Amino acid sequence: MYKMLIVEDERWEREGLVDFLDWSSMGISEIETAVDGIDGFDKAMQWEPDIVITDIQMPGMNGIEMANRIKERQPAVRIVVLTGYDDFNFARDALRFGAVDYVLKPVEEEEMLSTMTRVVQSCDEERLKRADDAMLQQRLQVGERAVLREMIAEVLNGNDALQGEAEVRLLRSEGLASESYALCAMQLPSAMNRDAGVLEQWIEQAVDRSVLVLPLQAETAGANAVAVLLPLKPGETEHLRELARQLQAAILIRMSEDPAGTGLPRITIGIADDAADWSGLGAACKQAVSALQLGLFTGAGSEVIRFNEAEAARSAFAAEREAFNRAGQEHVRSIRLHAAALEETKAEESLRELFALFQAHPGAGHVYAGSLLDSVLNELSLLDEQLAEHKAHKLQELLAIRPLNELYRDVEETIRGVIERLRGKRTNKDDYIVGKVIALIERSYGSTELNLTMAAQEVFVSPNHLGMLFKKSTGRSLNDYLHEYRLNKAEELLRTTKQKVAAIAEQVGIPNTSYFGTLFKNAYGMTPSEYQELAQRR
Secondary structure (H helix, E strand, O other): OOOEEOOOOOOHHHHHHOOOOOOHHOOOEEEEEEEHHHHHHHHHHHOOEEEEEOOOOOOOOOHHHHHHHHHHHHOOOEEEEEEEEEHHHHHHHHHHHHEEEEOOOOHHHHHHHHHHHHHHHHHHHHHHHHHHHHHHHHHHHHHHHHHHHHHHHHHHOOOHHHHHHHHHHHHOOOOOOOEEEEEEEOOOOOOOOOOOHHHHHHHHHHHOOOOOEOOOOHHHHHEEEEEEEEEEOOOOOOHHHHHHHHHHHHHHHHHHHHHOOOOOOOOOEEEOOOOEEEHHHHHHHHHHHHHHHHHHOOHHHHHHHHOOOOOHHHHHOOOOOOHHHHHHHHHHHHHHHHHHHHHHHHHHHHHHHHHHHHOOOHHHHHHHHHHHHHHHHHHHHOOHHHHHHHHHHHHHHHHHOOOHHHHHHHHHHHHHHHHHHHHHHHOOOOHHHHHHHHHHHHHHHOOOOOOOHHHHHHHHOOOHHHHHHHHHHHHHOHHHHHHHHHHHHHHHHHOOOOOOHHHHHOEEEEEEEHHHHHHHHHOOOHHHHHHHHHHHHO
């Protein structure tokens, strides 16, 4: 909808124009009036109309002068001049300075309607063009910001080849050029929208400056880790911790406003010791990440940790490293012994003591704690085959940059799983043995060496004992079960492939073709060749 200003010094004509047409049906929702050129200019400056209808001859300032002055300040405004035959030269002047059209007095409804329809259409086209231009400009800015974000992230992660171009782009970017910067490393809450563009928008509103949100490598800074680059204003270089706390508060406020949020998270931020110019951003990023690692390890919560504080903790740990490792290995052995004895409560108590050791030595960080947790997994893997199969993946999870409380819950769950499976094996040992043999048959049925004796060796019992257990559990002897399994596999291959019978017989572990044929006919009532031909004919 559009706003229209009517400038006419004759009252009756001015009021008549207000009601002359059904303006709202044409898209004109607001109408204001002015009594002369001076009044019209003042109201145009305050009200910023889309359309101005003006008479020419008025006291104080005529319509042409007023229109000229309005167009200088508001180039997009559409101006319609009302003129008589005597003022036609004025009307031509109006067309030269950019009035949309003129209407001759006395004003006829049809002519006015035709002119104003064109004017409104012109306003529509101009508004659409402005919207398209604004969208294009926004897309260009978003694209440029995305390129800049990616380049600087690459530089911070060690790609020196992009340093020169990234610096030029940064210094040309509106609001981001500065002599010095603060760099804050943090791990975003999992529930937060992690789109860099969205994060930048509300962080900029909160801290009243342009910022860049840069993704960091997960292996060094943890999952969902980002660096926030803040250009500093004069006098702020000594107040990095205060700026980081301001950023931290902004994130907490944002999370509290999020209807999908589940309570306020713990936000730890790592910062470098000092502000940095462009050339020092890489080093500042490493310091901030190093401080963040310590904060995440100790579960420092809503804290801002400086690099020198993290280094002090690591230096203090250096003198205690040997005692730390000795005490840690004792706890590891205790966890294994209690797990093997199915003493879940005591195993968890030993785990708590191990993590209390970590808390007492924050300088140990993920590296030394990870080494002891690796020992825990190795010891438990000797007791549990399932853990042994997945140990590498589990270790990778444990060594990720995560808070101690998360690591504790993960290891505690692992210990409980091991004890539960051990208890199940000991309670249902016979079922466990038979299950292992069935798995062996499914895995190795094609081997001609697979028989009762070989299976017994795999599960560490005598053949006689295994034969008895197997028949008790399945109702069939192991040899009958094996033959049936092999013939089922053979039937599947005969039905779905064009392999020769001899090849299939060898694949299922019965290489004697004649014997295979006899077994198959006894089971299916026809020879393998007849079965294959019939099955594939359908």
